[in-house]
Amino acid sequence: MPTTVYEFAWPDRVVVGTIGVPxxxxxxxxxxxxxxxxSIALEKQQSAQLAEKIDEILxxxxxxxxxxxxxxxxxxxxxxxxxxxxxxxxxxxTGVMSLGWDPTTAQLVIEAYPLPxxxxxxxxxxxxxxxxxxxxxxxxxxxxxxxxxxxxxxVVGAGRPICALCGEPIDADGHTCAIPEA
Numbered sequence: 001m002p003t004t005v006y007e008f009a010w011p012d013r014v015v016v017g018t019i020g021v022p023x024x025x026x027x028x029x030x031x032x033x034x035x036x037x038x039s040i041a042l043e044k045q046q047s048a049q050l051a052e053k054i055d056e057i058l059x060x061x062x063x064x065x066x067x068x069x070x071x072x073x074x075x076x077x078x079x080x081x082x083x084x085x086x087x088x089x090x091x092x093x094t095g096v097m098s099l100g101w102d103p104t105t106a107q108l109v110i111e112a113y114p115l116p117x118x119x120x121x122x123x124x125x126x127x128x129x130x131x132x133x134x135x136x137x138x139x140x141x142x143x144x145x146x147x148x149x150x151x152x153x154x155v156v157g158a159g160r161p162i163c164a165l166c167g168e169p170i171d172a173d174g175h176t177c178a179i180p181e182a
Contacts, residue, residue: 006031006038006091006136010174014138016047016152017085020159023171028084029094029112031138037086040112040136041093043157051152053099054108054145059099061142069106071142079147107139 008014008016013032018025027042029050061071094115100109113132140148160169166178 003132004134006134008033008036008038008136008138011138011140011144013081014140014144014148015081015083015085016042016050016148016155018155019085019088020068021172022158023169025159027086027155028088028090029110029136029138030088031136037089038052038091038136039085039088040091040114042112043094044159046094046097048102050097050099050110051149051156054149056076056098057101057108058142058146058149069103069142072146075147075150076143079143080149081151091136094106095130100138105139107141108145110138110140112136 009032011031011033013030016027016029019080020026025044027047028039028045029042029047030037030039032038049063058071061067062073063068094112095115096113101107101125101171102109112135114134160171162168163170163175163177168175169179
């Protein structure tokens, strides 16, 4: 079966956002160019690591002599996007992601593949990502990538508050601390 590739070379918008209340949120990577919108579900940890790795790559590029790709050290104000997700129609739930750098276009490249289908025994029906039925490929210029990472960190951090004693999340309906009393 041929792979469906959702390709965004110069997206109008690329963001991570959530649907649901803290503790029950679903994270989405949403990309739009014109009227074409693709939303893929992510785990919170995938979102956090993606932002972290994007910042690492950008910070490494800044150290190149003369900063030849004009990588910003902070988020350009004109690229800040605090809007909600647009209409979400989940394309797939993300399994494996890859992150790369294309020096010919000065863009970060994200590729996301769906979780593999599994048989009744829990074994993957697809051997590797090259057999995936779908892939999302997003190319972001450096300023957009910096803004994407900042927003993603903010979205991840906007969940439930953490208990100072036990380090567990505090639910809206209360919290039983896991630290035994002395």
